Amino acid sequence: MMPEPFGDRLLAAFEARVPMCVGIDPHKQLLEAWGLRDDVAGLESFARTCIDAFADQVAVLKPQSAFFERHGAAGVAVLERTIAAARAAGALVILDAKRGDIGSTAAAYAEAYLERHSAMFCDALTVSPYLGFGSVRPFIDAAQRNGAGVFVLAETSNPEGPQVQRAAVAAGMTVAQHIVNEAAEVNTQFLDERNSTLGSVGVVIGGTIAPGGVDVRRLRGPILVPGFGAQGATVADLARLFPKECTVIASTSRDILSAGPERGELTQKAKTVGSRLAEQRGD
Numbered sequence: 001m002m003p004e005p006f007g008d009r010l011l012a013a014f015e016a017r018v019p020m021c022v023g024i025d026p027h028k029q030l031l032e033a034w035g036l037r038d039d040v041a042g043l044e045s046f047a048r049t050c051i052d053a054f055a056d057q058v059a060v061l062k063p064q065s066a067f068f069e070r071h072g073a074a075g076v077a078v079l080e081r082t083i084a085a086a087r088a089a090g091a092l093v094i095l096d097a098k099r100g101d102i103g104s105t106a107a108a109y110a111e112a113y114l115e116r117h118s119a120m121f122c123d124a125l126t127v128s129p130y131l132g133f134g135s136v137r138p139f140i141d142a143a144q145r146n147g148a149g150v151f152v153l154a155e156t157s158n159p160e161g162p163q164v165q166r167a168a169v170a171a172g173m174t175v176a177q178h179i180v181n182e183a184a185e186v187n188t189q190f191l192d193e194r195n196s197t198l199g200s201v202g203v204v205i206g207g208t209i210a211p212g213g214v215d216v217r218r219l220r221g222p223i224l225v226p227g228f229g230a231q232g233a234t235v236a237d238l239a240r241l242f243p244k245e246c247t248v249i250a251s252t253s254r255d256i257l258s259a260g261p262e263r264g265e266l267t268q269k270a271k272t273v274g275s276r277l278a279e280q281r282g283d
């Protein structure tokens, strides 16, 4: 039997939980602010507190792989435990690792994160299409086989992004729009074959971008929106950038994590931000 598709699981989580994504980004400065050492024990304690505060309340958690990898193999082991604990508590996990490579190597990355036998299996993975959209096909295939998702970088939140992502691939079409259109095509094919409402190929579009860059109305997949909070994007920006019918996953890391280390304060902060987002969606 085919596993339940990621899009359906995401919609169910948004109905039942705080409808947003909290990023788990154990910055050195945050570890220090939480009274923890910048070592593997500090990392484990930080991640454990995040799980206790968010995993049974918030729809999506997004560990940032880089902050675990910087502690070496022991840090990656903490990441594995964090993903497993978050999923066991019912949160969906998007691993932010921005993987991408030539097809055969992409297939190995896909096996690491999107095959159910893997220790690092997560609900979705961020991937980079800047070796060509076709190069992310192994991620899409593995995700669709396993009820997981991918989030393809389209227009990122950093100020350097537009130089590449707003360049034209054809008259009137930006690179970012091309990526969104390719994702839309995969979703349409998948949804035509399955009795499902939301595709498993999402895109990443920063909440900080200038309006007018990408048209997402035909995507039929979720939009992961980082840049909310610490990088300056607000609820009003989300309303301005995305049509109401889109499934927008607003993501914030430092803004919420800076409420720690008390578990109750972290949970409360996520709930406060989540209700502002739900209000904007008109729930």
Ligand SMILES: O=c1ccn([C@@H]2O[C@H](COP(=O)(O)O)[C@@H](O)[C@H]2O)c(=O)[nH]1
Residues within 6 Å of the ligand: 023, 025, 064, 096, 155, 156, 157, 158, 204, 205, 206, 226, 227, 228, 229, 230, 231, 251, 252, 253, 254, 255
């Ligand atoms: O376009 C992008 C893609 C990914 N990110 C990641 O999201 C978080 C943002 O953290 P904040 O503390 O909320 O600024 C971080 O892990 C980035 O690598 C992004 O910011 N923009």
